[in-house]
Amino acid sequence: xxxxxxxxxxxxxxxxxxxxxLDVEDCPYYLITRxxxxxTAVLKRGFAEAGLGFVRPAYLGSLVSLWQEDGLKVIDLxxxxxxxxxxxxxxxxRMERDGLVERRTDPADRRVLKIFLTESGVKARxxxxxxxxxxxxxxxxxxxxxxxxxxxxxMRRVLVNLREEKIDESSG
Numbered sequence: 103x104x105x106x107x108x109x110x111x112x113x114x115x116x117x118x119x120x121x122x123x124l125d126v127e128d129c130p131y132y133l134i135t136r137x138x139x140x141x142t143a144v145l146k147r148g149f150a151e152a153g154l155g156f157v158r159p160a161y162l163g164s165l166v167s168l169w170q171e172d173g174l175k176v177i178d179l180x181x182x183x184x185x186x187x188x189x190x191x192x193x194x195x196r197m198e199r200d201g202l203v204e205r206r207t208d209p210a211d212r213r214v215l216k217i218f219l220t221e222s223g224v225k226a227r228x229x230x231x232x233x234x235x236x237x238x239x240x241x242x243x244x245x246x247x248x249x250x251x252x253x254x255x256x257m258r259r260v261l262v263n264l265r266e267e268k269i270d271e272s273s274g
Contacts, residue, residue, distance in 0.1 A: 141241055148233040156200040156222075157230055164193060164217075168203065169227050173216045175208070184261070202226065 121129035145159040157165070163183030168174065174182070180190040194217060197203045202223035208214035242250055 137241075141237065144237050144241070145233065148237055149230070152229050152233060154226055154229060154233075157202070157226055158196070158200075160193065161197055161200075161202065162230075162234065164190075164197065165202065165219075165223065165226075165230065168217065168219050168223070173206075173218050176205075176215050176217060179217050197223075 119130055121131060126132040142159045145162075149155055149157045149159075163185065164179055167179055167182040176190055176194070177187065180187055183190070185193065194203065194205065198205065201220055203217050204220055205215045206218055208216050245253075
């Protein structure tokens with residue numbers, strides 16, 4: 103099953119985006135993936151060293167969303183975390199298994215499930231945030247603040263483009 107790509111996305115990539123020269127250090131996809139994998143490994147190690155090995159980097163979007171507003175509907179949590187409903191189900195299963203969240207039926211509408219942090223999920227917040235902050239400070243130690251803000255703006259634009267292009271993230 104291939105990705106669903108709009109005609110706009112099907113255009114020939116610019117030289118800056120091309121991996122045709124077969125140089126992984128010049129391929130944007132490779133660079134994005136390597137940074138993500140390396141950061142994930144450092145976060146996993148940091149969580150384990152802090153006694154929070156049950157917190158996975160994949161949980162961060164959902165945890166941060168719930169730390170902002172506990173008791174979100176599954177669909178709203180998925181939107182905030184940027185995850186598809188099919189992905190949310192498995193993620194919530196794992197987060198529940200790891201004692202971070204619990205599903206509760208909405209008393210106003212029993213068809214609706216809301217997600218609440220457990221005591222463990224609430225208590226993990228300060229340590230998890232400190233580990234993420236420390237990790238990011240190390241990763242970006244050679245980058246000045248203006249460049250970091252520009253990078254964040256660029257990544258937001260790319261995410262918007264991915265949503266607008268309706269590129270199917272679930273296909274591999």
